[in-house]
Amino acid sequence: MIRVQRLVLLFCAYYCCVLDLVSPCIYKYGTSPDSLSVPRGGTHWSYGMHGDDWTGVDAAGKPWICLSGIRQSPINVPTPHSLEVRGNSLPRNLRTRWNYPTIYSNGSNVEVINNGHAIQVEWLSPYAADVEIVVPVRQSSSTSVTAVLGMQQGEQSTTVRATPTQFHFHTMSEHLIMGKHYPLELHIVHKITDLPACASGCYSVTGVLFELTDDGDNPLLDSVWAAMPMREGQINFMPAGAEIRLGEFLPPAKVREYVTYEGSLTTPPCTEGLLWHVMMHPQKISRAQWKKYKTAVSFKDCALKNASSTAGHGHHRHHHRRLLAEEEPAGNPEDYTCKVVTYDFNYRSAQQLYGRVIKVARVNQ
Numbered sequence: 001m002i003r004v005q006r007l008v009l010l011f012c013a014y015y016c017c018v019l020d021l022v023s024p025c026i027y028k029y030g031t032s033p034d035s036l037s038v039p040r041g042g043t044h045w046s047y048g049m050h051g052d053d054w055t056g057v058d059a060a061g062k063p064w065i066c067l068s069g070i071r072q073s074p075i076n077v078p079t080p081h082s083l084e085v086r087g088n089s090l091p092r093n094l095r096t097r098w099n100y101p102t103i104y105s106n107g108s109n110v111e112v113i114n115n116g117h118a119i120q121v122e123w124l125s126p127y128a129a130d131v132e133i134v135v136p137v138r139q140s141s142s143t144s145v146t147a148v149l150g151m152q153q154g155e156q157s158t159t160v161r162a163t164p165t166q167f168h169f170h171t172m173s174e175h176l177i178m179g180k181h182y183p184l185e186l187h188i189v190h191k192i193t194d195l196p197a198c199a200s201g202c203y204s205v206t207g208v209l210f211e212l213t214d215d216g217d218n219p220l221l222d223s224v225w226a227a228m229p230m231r232e233g234q235i236n237f238m239p240a241g242a243e244i245r246l247g248e249f250l251p252p253a254k255v256r257e258y259v260t261y262e263g264s265l266t267t268p269p270c271t272e273g274l275l276w277h278v279m280m281h282p283q284k285i286s287r288a289q290w291k292k293y294k295t296a297v298s299f300k301d302c303a304l305k306n307a308s309s310t311a312g313h314g315h316h317r318h319h320h321r322r323l324l325a326e327e328e329p330a331g332n333p334e335d336y337t338c339k340v341v342t343y344d345f346n347y348r349s350a351q352q353l354y355g356r357v358i359k360v361a362r363v364n365q
């Protein structure tokens with residue numbers, strides 16, 4: 001049922017765009033890449049200003065907090081060494097543990113979605129991943145999923161399970177390392193429900209950066225890239241037999257360094273209270289793989305053919321859409337011509353820290 005609703009939403013967004021012939025339609029309002037909620041109404045948004053213009057309301061009319069929040073993501077991450085020197089080391093007993101089994105496709109259980117904002121992968125069958133986040137043994141009803149950031153070595157701890165719900169990509173990277181962007185960032189989104197304060201769901205996101213390589217395609221990306229929908233609103237099933245070795249996107253546990261902090265969704269409504277993990281060692285992506293991703297989210301200019309003759313006032317009916325020039329737009333494809341305006345980027349700019357604590361889990365501690 002959820003899937004049907006999402007399909008309806010995607011197609012509705014399509015046709016709303018196509019049928020709204022007077023006001024310009026700039027980008028589709030897709031599902032929020034960093035949440036599973038399906039918006040019904042609410043303010044449209046785009047990456048045109050990389051988030052600096054994100055004022056609006058969600059589907060329930062509640063204002064976004066993107067510009068007013070003080071625990072927003074992404075951030076510019078200092079070097080692990082500098083964090084360690086400042087005493088922000090995370091003891092081993094307080095570290096998150098990740099165990100992602102391989103995701104196997106049977107041809108109808110793994111979706112690759114182009115929602116107009118990002119390429120996102122979701123699975124329709126249960127995925128028994130085992131990700132454990134440390135929380136205090138002594139909890140109050142308000143103990144949050146970010147409590148580990150305030151815990152001390154030796155403090156009695158237990159863990160809660162974080163269940164992966166989807167993953168998606170951003171280009172450029174959203175997190176910066178010492179002011180440096182990377183070409184791509186993977187976000188694995190997890191939901192936590194077994195804390196009293198998280199009964200309706202708290203989120204934790206794990207970020208993995210990618211750097212360019214000339215050594216050929218990264219085989220870990222192959223299965224998703226092969227199924228990547230190049231048109232906004234398009235959903236492809238991964239073919240039967242395809243697999244995603246999600247666990248291999250993280251560095252091996254023995255050499256795993258990461259930073260963790262309290263942040264937010266990086267898309268509207270920019271909800272806060274998320275526990276973030278950002279891996280320090282980047283993965284590799286080839287230039288060809290990067291180009292394909294940029295093309296999938298690229299910015300296309302589609303115009304109705306013969307617009308001036310039908311509008312009556314010489315009104316030029318442009319529809320800016322993320323469609324491949326060589327592919328057909330939605331609606332009545334023969335009515336439109338499209339051209340790629342530019343490759344686009346789907347990242348939000350780095351946010352101020354406002355004194356937040358960033359902890360680092362280093363290898364040799």
Ligand SMILES: [Zn+2]
Binds near residue numbers: 168170
């Ligand atoms: Zn994201």
